[in-house]
Amino acid sequence: MVPEFINYAKQRGIHFFPIDVSNPLTDQGPFDCIIHKLYGHEWNLNLQHFTINHPNATVIDPPSAIQRLHNRISMLEPISQLAIPHLNIPNQILVPDVVSLTSLSAINDLSFPVIAKPLLADGGSNAHDMSLVFNNEGLTKGFELEPPMILQQFVNHGGVIFKVYVADDYVKCVKRSSLPDVSEETMEKMGSECGGVMKFSQISGAVTSMSGDEKVTMPAPEFIEAVAEGLRVALGLHLFNFDMIKDDKRDEYLVIDINYFPGYEKLPCYEMVFSSFPDLKSPTHLFQI
């Protein structure tokens, strides 16, 4: 929300105003549309009150729909319902507490390496703290892993993820660098040298610059569009991105993460994207001047 962007939108008839979140929305505006990335009971009540008083205004997006993305189990549930060929999610299990972690001598259907991810993906300070676990020792090193969390199958995918940004019917897929493949040698080395567990955080922030990356083929545009459209409808959300990897061994793409309202400013032409998605431009939702 830099001045350049606000001016750009204004020239196109869209007027952005900051909201005072500590005061009732009904005392502010009038607003035709509220765009937010804020969570919590008080804020939800504030929005609810506003919606009752302004039934024609659009809220992007409803807190109940956003909520689903705050849990790494529920966020991926819609994928299997989409029933799109060659689309899947990695196997994963829930580890609710430390007790169940220490009793997890067998990791069910998963095989090492696995990724431990915090169950909650709610923008909290630890929500992006992950661990790559190479063996049972790494798993039972309780102080390193903090339930509630999920254990997700690590899948070799050539070190590149596809990050797909969705803003209503706008869809853009970009490549980002990812964790490198884990070989048998790495498994042995990490198993003995790191006690079987390695922490990492927010590694997908960097735009990919890996040599050899040009060789990675983008997924077919029709496939990307179908997944984006399916998720948009299933999630009932306008603004999100999802991370996809291509399984090296199968002809299958795996969705590993879905984020609400990501940093669109990293996209080229974000000004255009963010001031022209249809729900913002629809005549019934023009901003009051």
Ligand SMILES: Nc1ncnc2c1ncn2[C@@H]1O[C@H](COP(=O)(O)OP(=O)(O)OP(=O)(O)O)[C@@H](O)[C@H]1O
């Ligand atoms: N199942 C997996 N197999 C292989 N690599 C994975 C897997 N899950 C995650 N990764 C790697 O770990 C990174 C972080 O995982 P994930 O995207 O779930 O975390 P996040 O903190 O929610 O990320 P973001 O910053 O996109 O919100 C991914 O970008 C990818 O590089």
Ligand SMILES: O=P(O)(O)O[C@H]1[C@H](OP(=O)(O)O)[C@@H](OP(=O)(O)O)[C@@H](O)[C@@H](O)[C@@H]1OP(=O)(O)O
């Ligand atoms: O700030 P960035 O551009 O890194 O955006 C990241 C965003 O952080 P922000 O909310 O502080 O913007 C994250 O939100 P929280 O989960 O922490 O709420 C999450 O959505 C990431 O996926 C985004 O990274 P991207 O997927 O776009 O690479």
Ligand SMILES: [Mg+2]
């Ligand atoms: Mg991610």
Ligand SMILES: [Mg+2]
């Ligand atoms: Mg995420």
